[in-house]
Amino acid sequence: MKISVLIPAYRAEATLAHALECVRQQTHRDWEIVVVEDGSRDGAEEITRNFAAHVWQSVRYENLGRNMGVAAARNRLLRVADGEACAFLDADDGWTCEHLERAAAHLSLGADLVVTGVRTFDLATGKTLASHPPSAVLAVNPVAALFAESVIITSSCVVLSREAWSRTGEFDRTLRIGEDRDYWLRAVLAGAAVRIEPDVTCNYAKHAGSAMGRTLLVAEHAVRFYEKHFALAEIPVVLRRHRLASALAVEARLLRATDAQGSARRLIRAWQLRPFAIEPLPHLAFSLWRCLRPRSAPRTLFVADRLGGQCAHSGIHQLARFFGDRRVVHILETPDTRPRRWVGKLWSLLNRAPARNQSLTYTELEARCTLAVRPFANVHFLVGENHSALLAAAATAPTPVIATLHMPASVL
Structure with a gap:
């Protein structure tokens, strides 16, 4: 053969x-x-x-x-x-x-x-x-x-x-x-x-370049997969609705910091697919609040570290070192920062070896850096590791920057 x-x-x-x-x-x-x-x-x-x-x-x-x-x-x-x-x-x-x-x-x-x-x-x-x-x-x-x-x-x-x-x-x-x-x-x-x-x-x-490191893109395509096969007769309708709703909820949570309106739309769809499920409701309320609350657009870079700074070479530390005094850098705590910080501390005690791909553990590095901007403000997206040239341009540009970095890191 x-x-x-x-x-x-x-x-x-x-x-x-x-x-x-x-x-x-x-x-x-x-x-x-x-x-x-x-x-x-x-x-x-x-x-x-x-x-x-x-x-x-x-x-x-x-x-x-x-x-x-x-x-x-x-x-x-x-x-x-x-x-x-x-x-x-x-x-x-x-x-x-x-x-x-x-x-x-x-x-x-x-x-x-x-x-x-x-x-x-x-x-x-x-x-x-x-x-x-x-x-x-x-x-x-x-x-x-x-x-x-x-x-x-x-x-x-x-x-x-x-x-x-x-x-x-x-x-x-x-x-x-x-x-x-x-x-x-x-x-x-x-x-x-x-x-x-x-x-x-x-x-x-x-x-680092594998699909596992591109969390948001993976979530978007999971939604497209379940939408494409939503009419599949071989699968019970309850399971079809559940899988699509779950995929929409995951994508919505990843979009919450950068696209509150898009996050809310996906959560509404997830709730429509499973109207008796209560899991999406708190996330939906938070996304709607982010859409409605007034926000200014200062030149301060806000950094939300979902691992609580446990990774020594995460995108947060890279950005903070680069911008220095040119912009004020604040560490924002998301609702799950504290438990993630303790998970990170526990993991660092149990495993001292370098972890090049954080997606291998549930303490996946998801450093999400965002400006406090209005929902439709112009933004640039930076994804990956080496963006010194782009960051140099962003430091003096009037356009806000939203950077999402999924980087290999060594656990402290």
Whole structure:
């Protein structure tokens, strides 16, 4: 059985060679590799061509020419794949040597979608973070499992038959996050038979640039996912309403500090879906109060630290050091600051090692910096780690700045 290994790449020069080497070491030898680069040009083509010169299997490379998103790259990969099955592999992930062999065995017995166990590791240190066997519910009721939550941790642990992807069609390009979960659900709805491989054969890299670090964007796409599949007859209507309402409530809480009106609108929708639920009501009242209360727009930078300053290199400390005396910096306490501070203190006592990805714990770093501005004031959004140039411009600009930073940090 020929398996097409499909690798979407974007700024993957540092990790692509390792991903290719994982394919070379497979005990299942009948494979081809297709690499599609999503508009970046950082050496991935040269790495791919050098690798191709040292193997007898087919290795192909394409570049989309511009950044179109991972869904577009995967769609192109599916269109050019020649194998009887395809195995997805992100450029920063890897496999154990028997990954394809185990998947091929399941496919030969009639499976259409094979899911293997996953080991998550820190990309910077290589340290194992956790091991995740595939959810047993996938083999029993895959539609319910995939609708309820993202039970398939990474696309790199999935091998799909040609019949399955022919019936399913393309990845949804309107989804920038969670497009793979949407695809697996549509594949199952199209009749794909799911089998799970209990052994851990996939290595999934976690790093600061992964989707787990983009909390608000993940929440927005969770809402879009449940809206898209809200009419799914295979799922009880009560569960559909509950999942969409919960996703709206999560997004509303994240928007509360920067978009009170948007937060209130989402909470009203959540309450309409579950009119007898009391959980959204306190958040709705607080968001409405933020919309109605008069606020000025001073040049004072207000900083709300949801971890109580437990992280030594959080966005709050970076901004405070940068602005210095040019703006007055205040630490604001949100309603949950105090319990989060004690959680942070307890965690720092239990685990003295550096925690590069705070999303691995429920003390996730969510440093949210906001100005006291009117709801429709012009704002700039800064997301990430290194924004010295933008902050320098913001220090003298009359436009207020709202910065949301999700940064790796070392716990004190």
